[in-house]
Amino acid sequence: MRNLQMIMLSMAVFVAGSMPALAQAKWDVTKTVHIGGDGGWDYLTADSQTHRLFVTRSTHTMVIDAASGKVLGDIPGQKRSHGTALVPALGRGFITDGGGDGAILIFDLKTYAVLGKLATMPDSDGIIYDEGQNMVLAVSGDGNKLMTFKPDIDPVNGKIDPPIELGGAPEFLAADGAGNVYINLEDKDVLAVVDLKTRKVIARWPVAPGGHPVGLALDKKNHLLFIGCRNPQKLIVMSTEDGKVVADLPIGAGVDAVKTDGDQIFASCGDGSLIVIGRKDGKFQIEATVKTPFGARTMGVDHSTHTIYLPAAELLPLAPGQRRPTPKPDTFMIVEVGQQ
Numbered sequence: 165m166r167n168l169q170m171i172m173l174s175m176a177v178f179v180a181g182s183m184p185a186l187a188q189a190k191w192d193v194t195k196t197v198h199i200g201g202d203g204g205w206d207y208l209t210a211d212s213q214t215h216r217l218f219v220t221r222s223t224h225t226m227v228i229d230a231a232s233g234k235v236l237g238d239i240p241g242q243k244r245s246h247g248t249a250l251v252p253a254l255g256r257g258f259i260t261d262g263g264g265d266g267a268i269l270i271f272d273l274k275t276y277a278v279l280g281k282l283a284t285m286p287d288s289d290g291i292i293y294d295e296g297q298n299m300v301l302a303v304s305g306d307g308n309k310l311m312t313f314k315p316d317i318d319p320v321n322g323k324i325d326p327p328i329e330l331g332g333a334p335e336f337l338a339a340d341g342a343g344n345v346y347i348n349l350e351d352k353d354v355l356a357v358v359d360l361k362t363r364k365v366i367a368r369w370p371v372a373p374g375g376h377p378v379g380l381a382l383d384k385k386n387h388l389l390f391i392g393c394r395n396p397q398k399l400i401v402m403s404t405e406d407g408k409v410v411a412d413l414p415i416g417a418g419v420d421a422v423k424t425d426g427d428q429i430f431a432s433c434g435d436g437s438l439i440v441i442g443r444k445d446g447k448f449q450i451e452a453t454v455k456t457p458f459g460a461r462t463m464g465v466d467h468s469t470h471t472i473y474l475p476a477a478e479l480l481p482l483a484p485g486q487r488r489p490t491p492k493p494d495t496f497m498i499v500e501v502g503q504q
Contacts, residue, residue: 189503191440191452194471197233200494201226205475207247207290207421210464217464217498218257219475220245225259227276228498230466230473237276241269247291249300251315258315260288260302268302270319280319284311285327290334296341297360303334303347310334310347310358328363330356336421338382338389340404346389348377355380355391355402369407374398379422379431392419392431399431399441401448411448415439420461425470432474434461438501454501459489472501 203222210217216236217228225245227237243263250257252273259269266284268291271277285304292301293315302311309327317324332349334356339345345358349368353375357367371377374393381390382404391400392415399422401411418434428451429441438460440452457476464473476499477491 191438191454191501192504193454193456193499194502194504195500197498197500199226199228199233199235199496199498201235201238201496202493203496204488204491205462205477205496206245207462208464208473208475209248209250210466210473211250211252212466212468213252215466215469217473218248218250219498220248220259221496230471230498230500233498239269239271239276239278241278241281243267246289247302249291249293249302251293251300254315256315258291258293258300258302260284260291262287262289262305266304266307268300268324270317280322282313282317282319282322282324284324285309290336292337292339294339294341294345294360297339297343299360301337301339301345303330303337305333305335305350308333310337310345312360326363328358328365330358330365331368332356335378336380338380340382340384344404346380346382346404348380348391350376350378353377355389355407357407367407369402371400371402372409373412374400379419381422381424381429383424390422390424390429390431392422394419397433399429399439413439413441413448413450416453418461421463423463423465423472425465425467425472430463430465430472432456432461432463432472434459436460438463438472438474456499456501457497459491460499470502474499474501 215230225239242261246260261267266288268282270279285307287306313324332352335348335350337347354368376394379392387404389402416433416435416437431439436458438454442451460474460476478495479489
């Protein structure tokens with residue numbers, strides 16, 4: 165009996181010691197799918213309902229099945245594509261094209277056929293759909309403007325609304341659905357707040373101790389903004405009520421995207437790191453740093469599967485004076501990150 169009690173006690177200690185390890189899921193790369201095709205890449209938009217990935221590839225935009233990696237469609241006709249916004253209720257998608265005078269392509273979400281092209285402004289870049297206001301919002305980096313229009317716009321003859329002056333170069337944006345739009349002004353080191361009702365900037369909040377803000381995500385429930393900054397390299401947590409910075413955390417170099425999923429925040433950085441930040445008892449802390457391919461600076465999140473997708477490619481060495489490395493031909497890939 166004594167031996168049996170000792171065995172049972174040892175098993176209990178083993179199980180108790182193992183429980184924390186089993187409870188803490190580890191974030192890591194779970195799969196890499198080689199896609200190929202020409203062009204670089206910018207933003208990736210993940211559709212959590214259909215599990216499709218929309219990836220801008222410079223002169224075209226690829227539609228990829230997240231589970232299989234199969235290319236479902238390839239939307240042509242862009243000069244320098246940046247981002248994609250989806251409006252499932254209308255069966256439409258919208259792609260910003262920053263080349264030339266600027267444009268936004270409208271395409272069919274089922275057939276991927278191009279329905280038309282809207283004239284916009286040079287360097288049309290970040291784009292989102294504000295469901296609360298039923299409005300597509302996009303920014304022009306070179307034009308320092310916020311552009312707006314209704315998603316049911318005539319795709320051939322329609323014209324965007326008069327642009328809103330921002331007073332700085334915008335990068336990415338988020339909307340609360342109640343008429344407020346939050347926009348990173350990278351060259352001013354501030355976040356601008358736009359009131360869609362008055363169509364004016366109503367506040368400018370410094371992002372210090374961060375600088376050069378690019379990636380941006382909004383937590384509507386807790387009234388918080390998460391801002392990815394490049395110089396200094398910080399993830400800034402800011403209140404949407406008064407612009408107060410409530411936390412800042414170190415991140416990798418070359419951040420381009422920030423996303424949220426539940427209580428976790430993610431910052432994808434071009435130096436080959438994906439920073440995972442958690443929230444516990446009202447405090448923020450880095451939970452993991454996932455090693456990703458160098459140059460994997462943007463991402464999308466499938467909120468139904470809690471999976472992160474990052475576009476990447478094998479890169480050639482930088483030539484003298486070159487700002488970004490050139491991808492090796494036909495090496496484009498999608499890197500999947502999840503909890504194990």
